[in-house]
Amino acid sequence: MKVIAINGSPNAEGNTFHALTLVGNEIKAEGIDFEILHIGHKMIHGCLGCGKCGINKDEKCSIKTDSLNDWIQKIKNADGILIGSPVYYSGIPGTLKSFLDRLFYVAGSNGGLLRHKVAAAVVAVRRTGGSATFDSLNHYLTYSEMIIATSNYWNVIHGTAPGEALNDGEGKQIMNVLGKNFVWLLKMKEATQCSIEPPMQENKVYTNFIR
Secondary structure (H helix, E strand, O other): OEEEEEEOOOOOOOHHHHHHHHHHHHHHOOOOEEEEEEOOOOOOOOOOOOOHHHHHOOOOOOOOOOOHHHHHHHHHOOOEEEEEEEOEOOEOOHHHHHHHHHHHHHHHHOOOOOOOOEEEEEEEEOOOOHHHHHHHHHHHHHHOOOEEOOOOOOOEEEOOOOOHHHHOHHHHHHHHHHHHHHHHHHHHHHHHOOOOOOOOOOOOOOOOOOO
C-alpha cells in the first residue's frame, strides 16, 4: 500500500511538512509506503472551467503548462491521500486551491478516480483560521466519496517558525492519532475487499435552482 501526502505550503520543510511527517511516521511504522509531494512552491494554473477533462475522459486536464497530469496519475495509484495546508487569510493558499480544484474536477469527471480512497486533511497555523481552512479542505474529500480518517480533535497544529509546531504537544498527539486511524482504515479496507462489495457508484443528479 502507498499513501501520498500533498504539501501545499511554499516552504518545503515548514510546519505543514512537519504535520504531514508526524502522520507519515505512524503510517511508515506499519510498513506502508509514504511519500510527500511538495506542490506549494510550484506555478499552478487555476481551473478554466472548460470541461475538457469530462469530454475527453483521458484523466487529464487541458492545461499543459504545469505537472498536474503527472501528479494525477501518481495520486490515482495511491491507496490513501493526505492533504496538508498552511493558513493564508483564514483559508487555503492560492497555489494549493488551484491544484485541488483541478485535481478533484478531473478525478470526478473521469469516473471518480479518488472514490473510496482513505483520506485526511491537516492544517498548520500560527494562531487562528485553522478550523476554517480544515473545513474547506474537507469539502473536497466529502464531495468525492472518500473514506475520511479522523483524530481526537480537529487536525490543526500550531507554530510560526519552521519546526515550531513540534512544540505543540496536543497538535502532535492529534497527528499521531490521525496516523494510527489512517492505517487502521487502510488495513480494514484491504482486509474486506474480497468479502464486502462496495456500493455501486451512482450517476450524479444535478438540480439547478435558477428557474
